[in-house]
Amino acid sequence: MFWTMNRRSWEPLQEIRRLQRELNDAFDGATHRNNTEFPAVNVYNGTEDYLLTAEIPGLDPEKLDVTVLGDTVTIKGARAALELAENESYHRRERGVGQFVRSFKLPRRVDGEKVEAIYSRGILRLTLSRSPEDQPRRITLSGK
Amino acid sequence: MSETNVESQQTAPDKEQGSVAHKRPTYTPRTDIYETPDHLVVVADMPGVDESSIDIQVERNVLSLIGEIKEEDVGSRQLGYAEYETGRYERQFTLSDEVNVTKIEASMNDGVLKIVLPKAEAAKPRKITVKGE
Numbered sequence: 001m002f003w004t005m006n007r008r009s010w011e012p013l014q015e016i017r018r019l020q021r022e023l024n025d026a027f028d029g030a031t032h033r034n035n036t037e038f039p040a041v042n043v044y045n046g047t048e049d050y051l052l053t054a055e056i057p058g059l060d061p062e063k064l065d066v067t068v069l070g071d072t073v074t075i076k077g078a079r080a081a082l083e084l085a086e087n088e089s090y091h092r093r094e095r096g097v098g099q100f101v102r103s104f105k106l107p108r109r110v111d112g113e114k115v116e117a118i119y120s121r122g123i124l125r126l127t128l129s130r131s132p133e134d135q136p137r138r139i140t141l142s143g144k
Numbered sequence: 145m146s147e148t149n150v151e152s153q154q155t156a157p158d159k160e161q162g163s164v165a166h167k168r169p170t171y172t173p174r175t176d177i178y179e180t181p182d183h184l185v186v187v188a189d190m191p192g193v194d195e196s197s198i199d200i201q202v203e204r205n206v207l208s209l210i211g212e213i214k215e216e217d218v219g220s221r222q223l224g225y226a227e228y229e230t231g232r233y234e235r236q237f238t239l240s241d242e243v244n245v246t247k248i249e250a251s252m253n254d255g256v257l258k259i260v261l262p263k264a265e266a267a268k269p270r271k272i273t274v275k276g277e
Contacts, residue, residue: 018227037227040227040228041225041227041228042216042223042225042226042227042228043223043224043225043226044218044221044222044223044224045221045222045223045224046219046220046221046222047220049221050221050224051218051219051221053216055191055192055228055255056191056255057189057190057191057254057255057256058189058253058254058255058256059254082176082178082187084178085180087180087181088178088179088180088181089178089179090176090177090178090179091177091178091179091184092175092176092177093176094174094175094176095174095175095176095187095189096174104225107224119254120254121191121192121193121194121214121254121255122189122190122191122192122193122254122255122256123191123192123216123255125216
């Protein structure tokens with residue numbers, strides 16, 4: 001089953017790829033996760049922050065780079081290949097290796113100083129606080 | 145090299161899936177398998193799974209891996225965009241009988257499952273000398 005929801009603020013090209021992927025999955029019996037994008041990401045919206053989770057198994061946290069600019073968060077990193085000795089050989093090789101980079105435009109700006117990153121069980125969790133100047137504000141009228 | 149083969153069996157899609165309630169989806173973990181002189185090593189990507197929810201079974205030469213993905217704690221936040229769902233990983237491999245099933249070792253690290261299957265003595269490479277007549 002697929003999610004249908006409001007995704008206004010995301011890249012159209014990504015949406016097309018996503019649609020293609022969903023169609024592929026539908027004809028595939030949907031047991032394979034045919035993500036063309038790596039890592040797969042979910043975004044949860046809170047009133048004061050956003051939570052971004054990414055599936056990055058086997059990551060060396062030293063090789064992860066998270067940058068925040070305005071309303072855009074970028075995850076950049078690399079996954080190393082297994083190091084096989086000369087007398088060892090592959091039977092099957094499906095796990096992706098190499099560099100990855102993904103950018104996400106959030107609905108509102110976030111505070112680059114207030115980003116919390118946790119990596120466990122192969123999931124990266126980024127908690128991004130909304131910019132103070134972008135949070136709803138009450139305006140009081142001052143009479144003359 | 146000995147011919148220790150590991151075949152993959154795709155888990156048959158569950159026909160019941162999605163018919164009534166929204167069931168947790170089942171995924172096929174991406175897996176690397178390599179052979180060393182003494183072992184077969186299976187490395188499977190299972191992000192979101194911790195060691196306590198891993199179930200490994202060997203029954204009649206079929207190695208089964210099951211891992212339940214732990215639900216993410218999101219507090220009161222609402223899902224705004226999704227590329228993956230919380231479900232389970234499941235996969236089966238047929239082992240040739242040259243694996244010593246009693247000495248299989250497994251470990252889980254950062255969402256990556258590693259299973260080391262020692263080859264049985266009979267399956268280890270052996271040098272054959274050809275004698276002249």
